[in-house]
Amino acid sequence: MNIKLCTETFNLNNPASMETYISLGGYEAWKKIVERKSSKLEIINKIKESGLRGKGGAGFLTGLKWSFIPQQAKQKYLVCNSDESEPGTCKDRDILRYNPHAIIEGMLIASYAIGASVAYNYLRGEFLDEQWKVFNNALEEAYKNNFIGKNILSTNISIEIYSLIGAGAYIVGEETAMLESIEGKRGMPRIKPPFPAIKGLFGKPTIINNTETLASIPKIMLNNEGWYKDIGIGNSEGIKIFSMSGHINKPNNYEIPLGTPFSNLLKLSGGVLNGNKLKAVIPGGSSVPVIKGEDMMMTTMDYPSIAKAGSMLGSGGVIIMDETTCMVSVLHRISRFYYSESCGQCTPCREGTGWLHKILSNILNGKGTLNNLDQLNKIANQIEGHCICALGDAAAMPVRSFLKHFWHEFEYYVEKKESMVS
Amino acid sequence: MNQKYVINDEIINQIDRVKRKFPEMESKSSIIESLLIIQHHNQGFVTKEIIQALAKYLGIKEIDVFEVATFYTMINIKPVGRNVIAVCNNISCMLRGSDNILNYIEKKLNIKVGESTPDKKFYLKDEIECLAACNGGPMMQVNHKNYENLTLNKVDKILEGIK
Numbered sequence: 333m334n335i336k337l338c339t340e341t342f343n344l345n346n347p348a349s350m351e352t353y354i355s356l357g358g359y360e361a362w363k364k365i366v367e368r369k370s371s372k373l374e375i376i377n378k379i380k381e382s383g384l385r386g387k388g389g390a391g392f393l394t395g396l397k398w399s400f401i402p403q404q405a406k407q408k409y410l411v412c413n414s415d416e417s418e419p420g421t422c423k424d425r426d427i428l429r430y431n432p433h434a435i436i437e438g439m440l441i442a443s444y445a446i447g448a449s450v451a452y453n454y455l456r457g458e459f460l461d462e463q464w465k466v467f468n469n470a471l472e473e474a475y476k477n478n479f480i481g482k483n484i485l486s487t488n489i490s491i492e493i494y495s496l497i498g499a500g501a502y503i504v505g506e507e508t509a510m511l512e513s514i515e516g517k518r519g520m521p522r523i524k525p526p527f528p529a530i531k532g533l534f535g536k537p538t539i540i541n542n543t544e545t546l547a548s549i550p551k552i553m554l555n556n557e558g559w560y561k562d563i564g565i566g567n568s569e570g571i572k573i574f575s576m577s578g579h580i581n582k583p584n585n586y587e588i589p590l591g592t593p594f595s596n597l598l599k600l601s602g603g604v605l606n607g608n609k610l611k612a613v614i615p616g617g618s619s620v621p622v623i624k625g626e627d628m629m630m631t632t633m634d635y636p637s638i639a640k641a642g643s644m645l646g647s648g649g650v651i652i653m654d655e656t657t658c659m660v661s662v663l664h665r666i667s668r669f670y671y672s673e674s675c676g677q678c679t680p681c682r683e684g685t686g687w688l689h690k691i692l693s694n695i696l697n698g699k700g701t702l703n704n705l706d707q708l709n710k711i712a713n714q715i716e717g718h719c720i721c722a723l724g725d726a727a728a729m730p731v732r733s734f735l736k737h738f739w740h741e742f743e744y745y746v747e748k749k750e751s752m753v754s
Numbered sequence: 755m756n757q758k759y760v761i762n763d764e765i766i767n768q769i770d771r772v773k774r775k776f777p778e779m780e781s782k783s784s785i786i787e788s789l790l791i792i793q794h795h796n797q798g799f800v801t802k803e804i805i806q807a808l809a810k811y812l813g814i815k816e817i818d819v820f821e822v823a824t825f826y827t828m829i830n831i832k833p834v835g836r837n838v839i840a841v842c843n844n845i846s847c848m849l850r851g852s853d854n855i856l857n858y859i860e861k862k863l864n865i866k867v868g869e870s871t872p873d874k875k876f877y878l879k880d881e882i883e884c885l886a887a888c889n890g891g892p893m894m895q896v897n898h899k900n901y902e903n904l905t906l907n908k909v910d911k912i913l914e915g916i917k
Binding site: 417494576 | 777787789818821826827828829840843844850883887888889895897898
């Protein structure tokens with residue numbers, strides 16, 4: 333069984349063309365829905381039953397999210413989150429440039445199901461060259477073929493899809509910050525509730541889904557009930573792209589059934605670089621806790637197994653670190669990221685991420701003290717759970733996990749003023 | 755620099771296309787893309803005069819545009835070199851040697867991150883974080899175009915090929 337959803341076109345000629353997409357059954361699901369005027373509730377239920385979870389990081393059940401939308405509301409919006417910026421994650425950029433029609437068809441089906449007549453795809457600003465152009469071309473093609481627009485395929489269904497471009501801000505990947513950004517403001521997350529499904533873009537009910545999530549929808553709709561669920565191995569449901577990066581021989585995006593042993597994924601991506609020993613893995617983007625290599629080897633790539641190992645599946649950005657990695661340097665780099673990307677709205681995050689970075693810089697420059705290590709933990713605890721959005725938590729979790737698993741390395745660095753590994 | 759900035763017709767056309775994506779009352783929504791368009795036609799940066807002109811054209815307050823221009827890192831509010839180099843040195847790229855690449859470029863161009871060369875040919879952009887090409891690390895963007903799996907040799911060739 334070698335099922336692919338979002339990556340199906342990746343290795344074909346002209347992967348982004350409508351012709352290629354249609355040759356693989358593309359737009360069949362959408363045509364059926366439009367021709368039969370399928371029940372919205374049935375679509376939502378099918379997605380709910382499939383077990384599809386948001387593939388951007390939070391892993392929330394997609395169908396359940398859709399069901400929160402008040403169907404009677406007149407104006408509703410769908411937003412596709414293509415603001416891929418989580419360090420270690422580079423899957424959406426490939427879907428955007430190699431399989432854009434799957435995103436468009438997924439957006440159409442989702443818009444129909446929630447009753448939105450307008451949908452936006454928000455791409456990060458740095459995708460301005462390749463992804464922005466490819467996606468806009470695909471959009472134009474789909475408009476020409478009347479899959480989008482007014483009176484779709486000669487019915488009375490009308491849905492508009494627009495592409496939007498960001499201008500550099502990690503925080504805009506947070507769904508309410510994205511709404512602020514689309515409204516033309518600074519990307520500062522909103523307090524929830526109200527949730528976007530009730531009060532979202534321009535004050536109207538809005539569903540925000542990740543690119544990979546939406547690109548998964550057409551195939552789920554096209555196949556029988558239970559099909560998506562059954563792709564997963566063991567108790568896991570479905571399939572996910574893992575971006576393999578860092579010390580790995582064949583860094584790439586691998587779309588594999590959830591529940592696949594991590595050891596298989598490691599083998600698939602060519603094993604650890606230079607045959608070195610695996611030291612540590614960040615399994616779901618830089619925001620999730622680090623796991624020791626030997627513990628990671630015991631996991632399977634699914635939500636419960638990674639949670640049991642003390643981390644999260646997150647975005648599926650798997651960062652591999654071999655025995656030559658200095659964990660102090662890595663954590664220092666992670667702390668710089670959150671310090672630089674904090675929007676500055678909540679004091680614990682704005683100040684705390686700065687303190688974390690300053691202390692780690694001191695340690696790296698040989699000016700650290702053992703007291704600093706306790707301070708790092710303390711500050712992390714004071715940030716986590718005390719802010720409007722999850723960026724603060726994302727800054728805190730790596731700190732605590734790095735200290736927990738590699739305390740001796742930090743201690744060594746403070747005492748000897750040099751790295752334990754170099 | 756104190757001359758009044760006039761948005762030309764070509765840019766007005768492009769901004770009007772952006773406006774059509776949003777409900778009529780939502781004038782602010784067009785700010786980000788409009789700033790990127792104007793910046794592209796203004797040697798890669800925006801000025802106070804541009805911000806004023808755009809605010810006037812969109813019928814919003816100057817501060818609304820200024821807020822956006824200063825929040826998003828891709829909008830430059832000071833003059834920069836013609837070619838923008840952005841080197842990713844977040845974790846995945848760092849593990850594959852991006853610090854060497856960045857140091858090499860700094861030495862080669864004799865500027866630090868955040869600076870432009872005196873001839874205004876290159877701008878080594880600051881505030882660069884993960885550029886979502888983790889499996890191509892080390893990588894950089896030159897004028898938004900990705901160059902991946904960099905070596906010092908490759909960097910030489912890329913930079914020498916730029917006018």
